[in-house]
Amino acid sequence: MKRVRLVDVAEVAGVSTKTVSNVVHDYPHVAPELRLRVQAAIDKLGYRPNLTARRLVTGRTGMIALAIPEIDHPYFSELSRQIAEEAARRNYRVIIEQTLGKLDAEHAVLEDREAGLVDGIIFHPVSIGALSIAKLHHDTPLVLLGEGAMPATSDHVMIDNVAAAAEAVHFLLRQGRRRIAFLGVVEDDVTFSTDKRLLGYQQGLIEAGLDPDPALVLSVKDFSPEASGEAVRAALERGVSIDGIVCRDDKFAAGALRACAAAGISVPDGIAVLGWDDTAIGKYTTPSLTSVAPDKSALASTALELLTERIDGFRGVGRHRIVPHGLTIRQSTPSVSSGLAVPQGKPAVPSA
Amino acid sequence: MKRVRLVDVAEVAGVSTKTVSNVVHDYPHVAPELRLRVQAAIDKLGYRPNLTARRLVTGRTGMIALAIPEIDHPYFSELSRQIAEEAARRNYRVIIEQTLGKLDAEHAVLEDREAGLVDGIIFHPVSIGALSIAKLHHDTPLVLLGEGAMPATSDHVMIDNVAAAAEAVHFLLRQGRRRIAFLGVVEDDVTFSTDKRLLGYQQGLIEAGLDPDPALVLSVKDFSPEASGEAVRAALERGVSIDGIVCRDDKFAAGALRACAAAGISVPDGIAVLGWDDTAIGKYTTPSLTSVAPDKSALASTALELLTERIDGFRGVGRHRIVPHGLTIRQSTPSVSSGLAVPQGKPAVPSA
DNA sequence: GCCTCAAGATACAGCGCTGTAAACTCGTAT
DNA sequence: ATACGAGTTTACAGCGCTGTATCTTGAGGC
Structure with a gap:
């Protein structure tokens, strides 16, 4: 037929x-x-x-590419959902490109691999540098996500990682914690997320008049929860005194919870644990996880707004947008009736 | 330019x-x-x-649609990853369509909404019935996934849910459990997954010469872990004796773990808990979760194989393929050195 | 030296649609 | 009665590419 x-x-x-x-x-x-x-x-x-025919003549494909490291990482799958829904609202379809954080795959994203296929690209880079992005990027509208490389020429959306980390520290300090660790710095990590979060962590301590103790910055072998748990175990074994941990992501926090349980330390009574990204992981751990919560919905809508503006002809220099973050409070930090959970007037994201 | x-x-x-x-x-x-x-x-x-132009003349788009209920449900995000990778291997791009299980969205998937956009569709239906699928389906090659409606006219890939549930029961029986519950039947559930798994559960008990006790089939209000936990709590409160639980999915199992912990019952010593789908959830619960493991990779490659055959002109009647499943064994069931974990010679999927 | 034939290169139509500009149809103003 | 213009409808080109049919060329056979 x-x-x-x-x-x-x-x-x-x-x-x-x-x-x-x-x-x-x-x-x-x-x-x-x-x-x-x-x-x-x-x-x-x-x-x-026939949409293909229509596209050929109008030059618009009605599709955008979403290039992320891993589809099935909770943070990215949750973000993808927000982006897919926001895109659908604007009558765009999303085609998902998985880079696995590999350099060649990230290059391919920019090298007009999707030539004439998509109207724009939303890209969360991991390995590629700012210079390469600027050099490889042709004229397909592009919006970058995350804390990675950010050439001034491209649009960019992220949360204020430094402030969020400092707030997380303040949150724990307000509950009387004084020996707050940062988990963790990953060996051979090429991403900037950890740097920013570590910086904010140190800044938070200094703002409170505390002296950051290098022994409290835990180093982790790779990005697995096993490695982060191991780092916590080792620190405890070394006799490092810890009563709170700010983690660079929820996976690390999950590993920390395991390590605490194994060491017979109660969370949150002995050690308060704070995750990052507010992924579904935090709902399934025991205890459930308090986590820094990027406003994924705002992230998605801002990214699409910038992207559609570019698609519609905007030609200005790169715009950098900060979207709100909050703190989803669950059981891994002590409940407090006194202090507000979220500093600086930002609303807490309700727990799921 | x-x-x-x-x-x-x-x-x-x-x-x-x-x-x-x-x-x-x-x-x-x-x-x-x-x-x-x-x-x-x-x-x-x-x-x-320009790929659009090429497509117009060749009639091939090189894209397939993947229509699933929720991108960010761990099972579907993990499956999506497999499908995306398998598709990439065959030089297809994947465009993801989120139905949220809603009937109208599911209709839209079939109604040539992607007209001329994709070469084929991989569709995991939830609400739509077999008749509607047969009626609405035009001529875009289609492969169905899951236990939902399956018209004889369409290709279909799934695991043997009945056998898997029976095996799960045998697994617990072999460890001496006798009061095995099924969690759970959801009120107003329109899906067939639960039916099949419940049937297999009962069959497993009967095969072992046991009489299924209706009191052990727990009913759950909705698909959240909170609801499943509540169902377990209520059953325990009613004084139902339970020493093992086969759950219809990992989320339910997570809820069950919570309920056991709250009731002061040790898992797996007091109650063994067995999840379904082998999602990442099971890695983060305490204790970690033993789970029925559909071979997602086989699911993906089989689906793509059937689909590409259709795209390449195959015109036969609907083919139904069963792909293997295993059991990922973690901490929520007792470790046994004696009995094999996986009956019927199927290899256990290694735990992550 | 001429014919044959296969490899190499090209002209041209057309995939299905939309933008542009031109054409047509009235009712109303002149 | 004629011109005008707002409102409708259409003819036609062409988006960028590939398939088919056709043409050109040069090597090899007689």
Whole structure:
């Protein structure tokens, strides 16, 4: 069965193809009677426009690429959902490109690999540097996500990692914690997320008049929860005194919870643990996880706003947007009736 | 900056557009010297073929749609990853369509909404019935996933849910458990997954000469872990004796773990808990979760195999494929040195 | 030296649609 | 009665590419 085309409809309705096209697009200046006749023909034949053909002539594909390291990492799958929904709201389809953080895959994202396929790209880079991005990026509208490389030429959306980390520290300090560790610095880590969060952690301590203790910055072998748990175990074994841990992500926090349990230390009574990204992981750990919560919905809508502006012809220099973050409070930090959970007037994201 | 087209390259190289096209496609009968000249022009101009135009003429889009209920549900994000990778291997791109299990969204998936956009659809239906699928499905190649509606006319890939549930029961029985509950039947559930798993659960008990006790089939209000936990709590409060729980999914199992902990019951010593889908959730719960493990990789490759066969012209009736499953054994069931974990000679999927 | 034939290169149509500009149809103003 | 213009409808080109048919060329056979 061959696909029904515009001409087929036109023939049945006895009009020109353009009139059918006009009806399809709800062009206002079509006589009501004709519109009805054409619509009847469309329904009768079950006509559906061929989007590829439309795209060729309009130059718009109605699709955007979302390039992320891993589809099935909770943070990215949750973010993908927000982006997919926001995109759907704006009549865009999303095609997902998984880079696995590999350099060549990240290069491919920019090298017009999707030539003529997508109207724009939302890209969370990991390995690639700012210079390479600037150099490889052609003219497909691009919005960058995350704390990675950010050339001044491209649009960028992120949360204020430094402030968020400092707030997390303040949150624990307000509950009387004084020996707050940072988990963790990853060996051979090429990302900037950890740097920023570590910086904010130190800044938070200094703001409170405390002296950051290098022994409290825990180093982790790789990005697995096993490695982070091991780092906590080792620190405790070394006799490092700890009563709170700010983690660079929820996976690390999950590892920390395991290590504490194994060491017979109660969370949050003995050690308070604070995760990062507010992923679903935090709902399933025991105890459940308090976590820095990037406003993923704002992230998604801001990214799409910037991207669609570019698609619609905006040609200015790179814009950098900070979206809000909060703190989702669960059981891994002590509950307090006194102090507010979220400093600086930002609303806490409700726990799920 | 205008995009470089085939004609631009042809002009620079001093050849016809078709010759450039032939070079791009590695058509063998091109003189080496010419090939070099054309390639030089391509490189010099930075030419990238316009895929939309190519698609219009070839009729192939090189894209498939993956329609799933929720991108950020661990099972689906993990499955998506497998499918995306398998698709990439076969030079297809994946565009993800989120239905949220809603009927109208599921209808839209089939109604050639992607008309001319994708070469085929991989669809995990939830709400839509077999009849509607058969009726709405046009001629875009389609492969169905999951235990939902399955019209005989469409290809279908799934695991043997009944057998897997029976095996899960046998696994617990072999460890001496006798009061094994099923968690849970969801009120107003329109999916078939639960039915099959419940059936297998009962079958497993009967095969072992046990009489299924209706009191052990726990009913749950909705699909949240909170609701499943509540169901377990209520059962324990009613005084139902339980020493093992087979859950319809990992989320329910997570809820069950919480309820046991709250009731002061040790897992796995007091109650063994067995999840379903082997999602990442099971890595983060305490204790970690033993779970029925569909071979997601096989699921993905089988689905793509069937789909590409259809795309390549296969026109036969619907094929139904069963892919293997295993059991990922973690801490929520007792470790046994004696009995094999996985009955019927199927290999256990290694724990992550 | 001429014919044949295969390899190499090209011209051209057309995939299905939309934008542009031109054409046509009236009711109203002149 | 004629011109005008707002409102409708249409003809046609062309988006960038590839498939088909066709043409050109040069090597090899007689």
